[in-house]
Amino acid sequence: xxxxxxxxxxxxxxxxxxxxxxxxxxxxxxxxxxxxxxxxxxxxxxxxxxxxxxxxxxxxxxxxxxxxxxxxxxxxxxxxxxxxxxxxxxxxxxxxxxxxxxxxxxxxxxxxxxxxxxxxxxxxxxxxxxxxxxxxxxxxxxxxxxxxxxxxxxxxxxxxxxxxxxxxxxxxxxxxxxxxxxxxxxxxxxxxxxxxxxxxxxxxxxxxxxxxxxxxxxxxxxxxxxxxxxxxxxxxxxxxxxxxxxxxxxxxxxxxxxxxxxxxxxxxxxxxxxxxxxxxxxxxxxxxxxxxxxxxxxxxxxxxxxxxxxxxxxxxxxxxxxxxxxxxxxxx
Numbered sequence: 001x002x003x004x005x006x007x008x009x010x011x012x013x014x015x016x017x018x019x020x021x022x023x024x025x026x027x028x029x030x031x032x033x034x035x036x037x038x039x040x041x042x043x044x045x046x047x048x049x050x051x052x053x054x055x056x057x058x059x060x061x062x063x064x065x066x067x068x069x070x071x072x073x074x075x076x077x078x079x080x081x082x083x084x085x086x087x088x089x090x091x092x093x094x095x096x097x098x099x100x101x102x103x104x105x106x107x108x109x110x111x112x113x114x115x116x117x118x119x120x121x122x123x124x125x126x127x128x129x130x131x132x133x134x135x136x137x138x139x140x141x142x143x144x145x146x147x148x149x150x151x152x153x154x155x156x157x158x159x160x161x162x163x164x165x166x167x168x169x170x171x172x173x174x175x176x177x178x179x180x181x182x183x184x185x186x187x188x189x190x191x192x193x194x195x196x197x198x199x200x201x202x203x204x205x206x207x208x209x210x211x212x213x214x215x216x217x218x219x220x221x222x223x224x225x226x227x228x229x230x231x232x233x234x235x236x237x238x239x240x241x242x243x244x245x246x247x248x249x250x251x252x253x254x255x256x257x258x259x260x261x262x263x264x265x266x267x268x269x270x271x272x273x274x275x276x277x278x279x280x281x282x283x284x285x286x287x288x289x290x291x292x293x294x295x296x297x298x299x300x301x302x303x304x305x306x307x308x309x310x311x312x313x314x315x316x317x318x319x320x321x322x323x324x325x326x327x328x329x330x331x332x
Contacts, residue, residue, distance in 0.1 A: 010063070012188070012250040017056050017266045018259025019245055023049035025273050025302060029281070030295035038292050047227050050095065051238035052245055053266075054173055057099065058180025059246075061106055069107055074330040076103040082271075091274045098168040102177045105170070109178075116178050123175035126164070127232040165229055172230045176239060183246075191250035198243025205236030261310035265320030269306055277302050 023045045032042040064072065083096025109116045148154050163171045187194060208223045225233045249256050262269060277298050282288060313320065319327065 011260055012191075012246075012253045012256075013056055013059055014260045014263035015253055015256035016052065016246050016249045017263030018256065018261075019249065019263075020049045020052040020056065021262055021266055021269050021306075022259070022303070023052070024270070025277075025306075026299055028273065028278050029299040029302070031289055031292060033289060034292065036292060038296060047234060047238045048241050050168070051176060051235065052242040053095075054099075054102070054176040055180035055183075055239065055242045055246070057102070058106065058177035059183055061103060061177070062110075062181035066110065068331075071330045072107045073104055075326060076100040076107070078326055078329060079103065086271070086274070090279055093274065094167045098162070098166065098170050098173060101162070101170050102174045105174055106177055106181065113182075117182075120175040120178040123171045123173075124232060124235065127172050127230055127235065167228050169230055172235060176235065179239075188246075188250050191247040193247070194250065195244045195247025198240040198245075198247060200240070201236050201243065202240025205233045205238075205240060208236075209233050258307060258311075261314040262306060264314060264318075265310050265323065267326070268320035268322040269310075271322060273302055273306070 027042055027045050027049065030038055030042050032039050032046075061072075066072075077100065079096045079100030083093060083100065086093045086096065109119065149158055163169055183194070205225070209225050223233050224231055225237060227234060281290060281294075281298060284290070310320075317324065
């Protein structure tokens with residue numbers, strides 16, 4: 001086995017994760033209202049960073065040691081706890097709770113490829129039924145409305161929210177994690193093929209929504225590109241772009257070396273950019289709308305600081321500060 005190639009592929013995932021961090025922070029800091037170039041970039045990036053994160057999560061988790069499964073469940077639980085605490089105190093983050101649940105489910109079926117494949121396919125198929133099965137009155141956000149759990153049908157409605165109708169419903173988004181875990185090192189050794197496959201998925205997602213005659217008019221509501229509820233065309237388009245990003249980075253990883261330290265500290269930067277930049281911005285502009293110049297300036301300052309601090313930190317440590325803290329907690 002060529003260990004250098006294996007090492008470069010893992011480093012490529014760190015660089016791809018760095019790209020996801022850059023896109024996510026840009027979307028959070030730069031307002032999308034308007035028709036300027038900066039706003040158009042925000043709209044173009046919508047959903048792509050999140051989908052890229054989930055696919056990379058699967059690619060990373062499948063490479064994690066399985067010698068201590070209890071530690072993995074502890075890590076999943078910590079993600080959920082951190083997500084709930086952040087959501088109820090400083091920021092309405094919705095991604096960490098479902099990410100933790102996805103990790104727990106991934107560990108449950110890890111090594112059971114047929115079961116995982118079946119669940120992932122059913123998860124994607126469920127997106128075709130969501131507009132017919134659920135509406136805004138059938139689910140509750142259990143984090144923002146915990147008292148609703150005590151009402152008749154509260155548990156069922158809460159489960160509906162977590163599994164199907166939240167911003168990151170576990171059923172379809174876990175499919176991204178699983179399919180990411182099925183991308184092998186051998187396939188990453190052919191990065192242009194990965195990128196080409198991504199282009200096919202992205203074009204298919206566009207075709208079913210924009211090309212006349214591909215989908216009958218009566219079925220159009222089932223094939224709209226929407227994040228909430230998550231639809232199949234949304235996953236095809238964003239998942240396709242995620243594979244393109246991964247393929248290009250694996251192909252020319254040297255061009256993205258500056259992003260490797262950033263990607264290795266993804267959790268630190270996710271929580272850090274919220275606490276340091278987003279919370280103060282939203283405090284200053286309560287209606288969540290600020291000038292584009294303010295957003296671009298905040299993003300530029302954050303970006304320079306994040307790259308510099310990541311470089312200096314990773315020269316001494318192997319993981320980011322929050323990554324180190326979680327690893328120590330779950331290893332006890």
